[in-house]
Amino acid sequence: MIAEIHAGAHALPTSTGLDHRKMGFWAFLGSECMFFGSLIATYMVYKGKSPSGPQPHEILNIPLTSISTFVLLMSSLLMVLALAAVQRGDRLGAKLWLFGTPFFGSIFLAFQVYEFTTFVHEGLTLQVNLFGGTFFVLTGFHGAHVSVGVVWLLSLWVMALRNRLTPVDATIVEIAGLYWHFVDIVWIVIFTFVYLLQ
Amino acid sequence: MEPTPSHPHPSIRTYLMVGAVLTVITAVEISVFYITALARYLAPMLIVLSAAKFSLVVMFFMHLRFDNRIFRWLFAGPLALTIGVVLALIALFLTGH
Numbered sequence: 001m002i003a004e005i006h007a008g009a010h011a012l013p014t015s016t017g018l019d020h021r022k023m024g025f026w027a028f029l030g031s032e033c034m035f036f037g038s039l040i041a042t043y044m045v046y047k048g049k050s051p052s053g054p055q056p057h058e059i060l061n062i063p064l065t066s067i068s069t070f071v072l073l074m075s076s077l078l079m080v081l082a083l084a085a086v087q088r089g090d091r092l093g094a095k096l097w098l099f100g101t102p103f104f105g106s107i108f109l110a111f112q113v114y115e116f117t118t119f120v121h122e123g124l125t126l127q128v129n130l131f132g133g134t135f136f137v138l139t140g141f142h143g144a145h146v147s148v149g150v151v152w153l154l155s156l157w158v159m160a161l162r163n164r165l166t167p168v169d170a171t172i173v174e175i176a177g178l179y180w181h182f183v184d185i186v187w188i189v190i191f192t193f194v195y196l197l198q
Numbered sequence: 199m200e201p202t203p204s205h206p207h208p209s210i211r212t213y214l215m216v217g218a219v220l221t222v223i224t225a226v227e228i229s230v231f232y233i234t235a236l237a238r239y240l241a242p243m244l245i246v247l248s249a250a251k252f253s254l255v256v257m258f259f260m261h262l263r264f265d266n267r268i269f270r271w272l273f274a275g276p277l278a279l280t281i282g283v284v285l286a287l288i289a290l291f292l293t294g295h
Contacts, residue, residue: 018266026269030276037280041287066228073224073251077217080259084210174261181260185252192248196231197241 025175029182036186039141040193043134050129056198059124061115068111069191072146075104076184079153079177086160087170094160098173101180102153105146112143135194142190145183152176207261216258223251 014020047056078100085093116136119125124132156176159165165173208216227247230236236243257263262270 016266016268018268023268023272026272030272033273033276033280034283037284041284044284044288045291062228062231066224070221070224073220074217076255076259077213077220080213081210084207084213087207178260181255184259185255188248188251188255192227192244196227196244 019171021175022171022178025178029178032182032186036138036142036189039134039138040189043138043194046130046134050131052129054119054122054124054128054131056131056135056194059119059122060195060198061118062195064111064115065191065195068108068115069187071104071111072108072184072187075101075108076181078104079180083170083173083177086165086173087167089167091160091163091165094165094173095157098153098157098160098165102150102157105150105153105180109143109146109150112139112146116140138194139190142183142186145186149176149180149183153180207264208258212258216254220251220254223247223254 014023016023078097082094082097082101085091085097119132124135126133126136153176156165156173159169227244230240230243230247256273262273
């Protein structure tokens with residue numbers, strides 16, 4: 001069956017011969033690059049220009065964020081394992097990894113909720129200074145993207161539980177995976193430029 | 199019939215190896231951050247390590263290394279534009295214009 005699908009990959013009735021959903025999604029990810037690029041540029045431009053605290057070096061918790069970064073990286077690994085399981089028709093693997101990926105994403109979100117509430121208690125809010133405004137907008141939008149990804153992946157997990165994910169459906173899992181890996185690479189950049197390069 | 203990639207995706211072993219390399223690079227990033235002797239070289243080192251992680255995820259987990267080159271250009275084009283815009287904005291504000 002998988003061989004048949006591979007054989008049919010070149011016979012798509014589109015002008016490029018490629019899957020139009022995947023093509024559209026890569027274009028969407030290109031636009032998302034511009035979106036996050038503008039938020040990162042804004043953060044960088046206003047970095048060190050807050051006249052009053054809290055300042056990044058006073059408040060950012062590197063050990064905690066390192067753990068959440070590792071969790072998000074590992075969720076990306078689970079995502080490719082989920083895709084591989086769906087492609088080879090491994091139902092148990094698909095169910096396991098399609099649950100593990102959003103579960104790890106939820107752990108990342110829990111870390112972020114903890115971080116945000118701690119910062120607010122320590123006096124860093126959206127309005128208090130330029131650092132607070134740019135930091136919360138950038139990381140908040142990233143967190144919102146992770147939340148969308150968690151819901152998306154859980155819906156795929158429910159499909160897997162109902163045995164409605166077969167190798168034929170691998171493309172929809174692959175597209176969800178592209179989105180998930182994209183939020184991961186955005187975090188790779190945020191972790192470096194916001195947390196480590198203070 | 200649903201399409202699949204025109205080239206086979208990497209093996210599970212490759213995925214696990216990439217995951218291990220990503221973990222090691224993250225550990226190195228955090229170590230470098232705490233080593234005061236490397237403070238002078240912190241920015242270039244972290245940028246290189248971050249770019250390596252970014253590339254590994256895009257090439258292996260997002261399969262851009264194996265997929266059709268149209269996908270590569272669809273992503274690389276806006277990414278290059280983004281990097282240009284970010285650098286231009288930083289340069290603009292650094293020079294005070």
